[in-house]
Amino acid sequence: MNSLNQAVSPAPVRKSGTKIPEVPLIRLETLWMQVGGTLCNLQCTHCFISCGPQNHTHEMMTLEQVRKTLEESKELGVRDYYIxxxxxFINPEIFEILEAILSFGPLDVLTNGTLITQEKSIRLKEIQDRSDHPLRFRVSMESFDERENDKIRGKGAYRRAVEGIRNLAESDFSPILTITRNWDEQDDAEMEGRFLDFLKQNNVQKPRIKILPGFLLGRLAENIRQYQDDEHVTEKCFESYDMANLQCSSSRMATGKGVYVCPILVEHDSARMGDTIKDTLHSFPLAHSACYTCRVTGMTCKS
Ligand code: SF4
Ligand code: SF4
Structure with a gap:
């Protein structure tokens, strides 16, 4: 077994001969779990994992797999969980999975919100009331404008997500709205204000948003563009940047078929680090162009 921060092999190099920087695992604080696999009821044109009803690259995790992963995570000192x-919410065991995770620690649930009916949100509140750990939600949308949102997420996605947000709010949750940036940086303040207003209009008590960069992977790459050859990180990129800011320095992503370095690269075999979390307690080479997006945007999937 490898101990924390220990590289498994000599530092890798690119074809050009430049060294690929490696991110150490400074401390394993957060465990992500890909409870929905790559299966989704939507098929957004911006999905960087190309999820959809037919993408079986990763199957949904079973309750049994989640329980096993939780036991291992406890031994390793994981503090919080993201799914x-x-x-x-297409996982048939989702409520049992939520309860199981909440018995280990705080949980953030990433969802598109479209399947959260009133009945489900009441059940979610009951689960929260039975737990000492917080249960939080992040609902992803593209726009506060129905037409703009549905252009990317599909017809009817806006209405169903709004309903999901309202149902969560009615059950005393304050979901964070997550949006992939699709406007110029100079419009940030205006857009943030409009998204916050949108949440207030839908009864969210503590309106908060999280704006994510677009990773040029999956369907987003097909529909916008691929990364270019010069879009990758070098050792120089980290001379004045603390690698502790990268989420891969403190988290891992468990799936039904192994543990990956992060939720972003879950479709890439090179990001699979081992069968168990223990197999992944070492540094990781930042060879993928997506790492360039994390570096230049300071991106982290966490709060
Ligand atoms: S972006 Fe989210 S909601 Fe859309 S297809 Fe991908 S996983 Fe599903
Ligand atoms: S994509 Fe981002 S989080 Fe994933 S390994 Fe690269 S730098 Fe780390």
Whole structure:
């Protein structure tokens, strides 16, 4: 077994001969779980994992797999948990999975919100009331404008997500709205204000948003563009940047078929670090162009 921060092999180099920087695992604080697999009820044109009803690259995690992963995570001192997909609410064991995770620690659920009916949100509140750990939600949308949102997420996605947000609000949750930036940086303040107003109009008590960069992977790459050859990180990129800011320095992503370095690269075999979390307690080479996006945007999927 490798101990924390220990590289498994000599530092890798690119074809050009330049060294690929490696991110150490400084401390394993957060565990992500891909509870929805790559399966989703939507098929957004901006999805960087190309999720959809037919993408079986990763199947949904079973309750048994989640329980096993939780036991291992406890031994390793994990403090908090995030679940994502695909869409987590298509998992038939989702409520049992939520309860199981909450018995270990705080949980953030990433969802597109479209499947959160009133009945489900009441059940979610009951689960929260039975737990000492917080249960939080992040609902992803593209726009506060129905037409703009549905252009990317599909017809009817806006209405169903709004309904999901309202249902969560009615059950005393304050979901964070996550949006992939699709406007110029100079419009940030105006857009942030409009998204916050949108949440207030839908009864969210503590309106908060999280704006994510677009990773040029999956369907987003097909529909916008691929990374270019010069878009990758070098050792120089980290001379004045603390690698502790990268989420891969403090987290890992468990799936039904192994543990990956992060939720962003879950479709890439090179990002699979091992069968168990213990197999992944070492540094990781930042060879993928997506790492360039993390570096230049200071991106982290966490709060
Ligand atoms: S972006 Fe989210 S909601 Fe859309 S297809 Fe991908 S996983 Fe599903
Ligand atoms: S994509 Fe981002 S989080 Fe994933 S390994 Fe690269 S730098 Fe780390």
């Amino acid at each position: 994502t997909g695909g869409e987590v």
